[in-house]
Amino acid sequence: MAAHRELAKDMDLFHFEEHSPGMVFWHPQGLRLFRSIEDFMRQVYQAREFEEVRSPVALNRSLWERSRHWEKFRQGMFVVGSVEADTDDESALSVISPDYALKPMSCPAHIAIYQSRKRSYREIPMRLMEFGICHRNELSGTLSGCMRLRQFVQDDAHIFCRESDVHSEISNFLNTVQQVYAAFGYDRFSLQISLRPSQRLGSDRLWERAESLLIEVVQSLGHNYKLAPNEGAFYGPKLEISLEDRLGRSWQCGTIQVDFNLPQVFELAFVNELGELERPVMLHQAILGSFERWIGILLEHCGGFLPIWAAPTQIAIASISDKAFDWAETIFVSLKQLGVRVELDNRERTIGKKIRELILRKIPSIAIVGEQEALNQTLNLRRNGGGSVEQLEMNLAQLERELAHSASAPNFPC
Ligand SMILES: [Zn+2]
Known part of the structure; x- marks a missing residue:
């Protein structure tokens, strides 16, 4: 079993079922x-002046035909029929x-939002983003834990801009990617x-x-890059960002793509300063890519000990004996009021x-309290992960100060 699936089991995060592969x-x-x-990502996109939208998961074939996904990508899509009542017998239903x-991606849906009314140069660049639920009909033999799925959520974003904006948009994108990846502990x-694929x-x-x-x-922008012929999207070339994890493995996650073609196919336009119609360029971008895959990579990167701001349970309060139950509960309640994701373990066990x-579940910190700590109103904080274990004594105010800093998502721009 892939390492992230074992970690997910120990940490009780998710599982897979045979009846819903991928x-x-x-x-x-x-x-x-x-x-x-x-x-965290919502905050990132807001800081970069993207507007969040939401679009349907199922879209009519005519739209996919127009976007050419039907022609170029059909084998990768789940095609479904709609059910209609028989006009003569209303109880009879048939699938047409x-x-x-x-x-499989949100591009045509965001194009539909762009085209829902006339656009002006004042709205350009228009930046739309969606945590889009995508489906791709991957072959069952290629499915692999979270790394390759049939259903996933993607931070799917599109910028409608002028050709003269492309430089600053890509530059902003690369800065953002760097900061976001650093917040998860990736620095390489x-x-x-x-470049252009044969089917384009x-x-x-x-x-x-x-x-x-x-x-x-x-x-x-002074970056080194590698050229990959034939690997672009069918509508445009892609800049792809691969991060390196702690095991030295490389994972392609972020991407930004320059597209002159879909704006032409959909006849996109905005009214410019001279009152004329002008065609925008479309940039397709994702920072994390699939959330599920991102989480799989992250779990393996940090061996389950997630950055404390992202951890599902950030701290557990564990009492040594019943003489510390009340004090453990006091700590628990006050951390909960601060918005910390905290658990209390006052069970009668050693x-x-x-x-x-708690370590098996990869809880990043544990506050241990016994009779002595209850008398002194202190606690022993044990920080797990990061290769070494630290343990130090502190009072509740010190713990609250520490968590106020570490338990909330990094501010963006970081
Ligand atoms: Zn797109």
Whole structure:
């Protein structure tokens, strides 16, 4: 079993079922982890002036045909039929031809939001983002824990801008990626520019323009990169960011893509300063990519001992004997009031057993209290993970100060 799946079992985060291959069943602790990352990313996108949207999971085939996903990506989509009542016999239902597909990405939905009314240059760049539920019909043999799934949530974002904005948008994106990755403990990453694939949309002239623009921006920002022919998206070249984990493995997560083609196919426009219609460029971007995969990589990177701000349970209060129950409860209540994700272990069992269990569950810190600590109104804080174990005595006010700093998500810009 992949390491992240074993950790997920020990930490009671999620599991898989044979009847839903490639789809995650999130448990309460797992969803807390998911939400803490989502909240952090929401703050990141807000700071970068993206507006959050939400669009349907199933979209009509006509839209996929127009976006060319039907033609270029159909084998990767879940196609579904709608059920309609028979006009003569209302109790009889029949499935009519498969005319919907579950979205593999949110691009056409965000295009629909852009096109819902006339746009002006004052709204450009328009930045939309969604924690989009995506489905991809991956072959069952290729599914692997969280690393390759059929259903996942993606931080799926699109920028509608002018060609002259592309440089600053990509520069902002790369700065953001660096800061976000650092907040999760990753400090090494590499870049790849993926060029036109054989199955593609649009003229070579537009591809030429998109590719040279992307290469020029990345070069001018002084980054090293590798070129990958044939690996671009069917609508445009991609800049892909791979992070390096603690085991030296490389994972492609973030991406930004320059697209001149879908704006043309969908005839996107805005009214410019001269009152004329102008076509925007579309940038497709994701910072984490699939949340589930991100969590799988992160679990393996930190051996389960997550950064405290993301951990589903941030601290546990473990009492040594019943003489410390009241004091343990006082600590628990006051941390809970501060918004810390805290647990209380006042069960009648040895402290050794309690600590072993909490460590197996990868709880990042444990406050241990016995009779002496109850008398002195202190606690012993044990910090787990990071290769070494620290233990130090402090009072409740000191613990609260420490958690006020470490238990909330890093402020962005970091
Ligand atoms: Zn897109």
